[in-house]
Amino acid sequence: MSGKRASILAMFIALAVVGALIKIPAIVGSVALDAFPALVAAVLLGSRSGALIAGFGHLLSALIVGLPLGPLHLLVAAEMATLVWLFATLYEVNKRKWAVGTFFVGNAFAAPLPFLFMLGTGFYVALVPALVVGSVLNLGLAIVLIPRLSTIFEKKGLASS
Template sequence: MKGKMVSSLAMLTALSAVGAAIKIPAIVGSVALDIFPALIAAALLGSGAGAIVAAFGHLLSAVIGGFPLGPMHFLIAAEMAVLVWIFGRFYRNSRKISAVVLFILGNAIAAPLPFIFLMNLGFYLAIVPSLLIGSILNTGIAIVVIPRLSSMFLGKLVKNEVKP
């Protein structure tokens, strides 16, 4: 069981790296499609697994983007881990709409709040629209993909053998 979990985490983290290369136009170049694999992990493997994929996924996205905010990306990675953990808790308790709304609002509105103090209000106001679009896209992809992958991750995949 541990091997399957580690393999799944590695696969979803690699998918985060691929999503990290798909950037959404923003004032800072680290808004990307890097978080939907973490949302998938949180829904199918548990909140902790999703948090791990979220943190690594964001750091990979930041590296690909050139670390435009420097060490502040570690704060963002921690925020992403917490948000995905919350998403996973709600989603796995059959509160899917609440999970989606909380993640989108948390990622787009609440997560960048520390940057009002670390940077300025102008930076916050400039980044929120891009984060909102990115959050909606990442969550939308995850919500479409999760039901399609659930049988594979939950061990119920039916194997169709080709007979000669």
Template sequence: MNIKKISLISLFIALCVAGASIKIPAVVSSVALDMVPALVGSVMLGSLPGATIAFIGHLLSALFGGMPMGPLHLLVGLEMAALVWLFAIFYKKGYRLLASVLFVTGNTVFAPLPFLFLIGSGFYVGLMPSLFIGSVFNTGIALILAPRLARFYEGRFQKEAVR
């Protein structure tokens, strides 16, 4: 991995921190626009860097929200990483709508499933509307930005041409 790619990953993580400050009213205070940079980063840099950005981005978002679920945020961070990784794979294959639907559904229905058993059905059901709204906003903004930024990125930060 070259220094330019590491710098871009760091930049996207910093943007996750900025997105973490844009909260969506929810039962848990870590529902925010912190996944936009992770989704865009996964399109531009690949699925693994995008997953890394998502994991660290979620942890920072939770930290700024007061870590309401404590160490369970590690589980949520891993779920976010997996969802962004999956999003990138389908997006890169040209299935943008499917990638978006999988991300929104995964983040709204499947990611909070462990909390159904750990905390209870009230928490799970109460969290779903906020997660849905947050997922739709994160995905929508990423779908607008990703193609434009990817076009800009293409060729500018790739391996330098041999002269």
């Protein structure tokens, strides 16, 4: 990995930290705007880079609020990494509506399903509205920024090949 690429990756991780500080009111404090830098990076730098940023972004968001779900946040970080990787994979093959829809449904409804069984229906029902809002905001920011940043990244030769 080149120094330039490592610096850009670090910049996106830093953006995920800033996004992690912008919280969506929820029953757990880890719902935040930490995913949009990962979604942008996944398209611009590649799906693996985006997945790495998504996992770190969620863990940092959870750490900021004291890890309310304890080690279960590792599961959520893995889910976020997988969803961002899938988003980038679909986006790359011009299935952009599928990419957006898959991330939205996956993040808002499918990712919290393990908690339905572990912590009960009340937790799931209370968490989903915040995840819907968070998913819409993260996706909205990413969809607005990706085309604008992709031209810059292509001109500078920074985009993934």
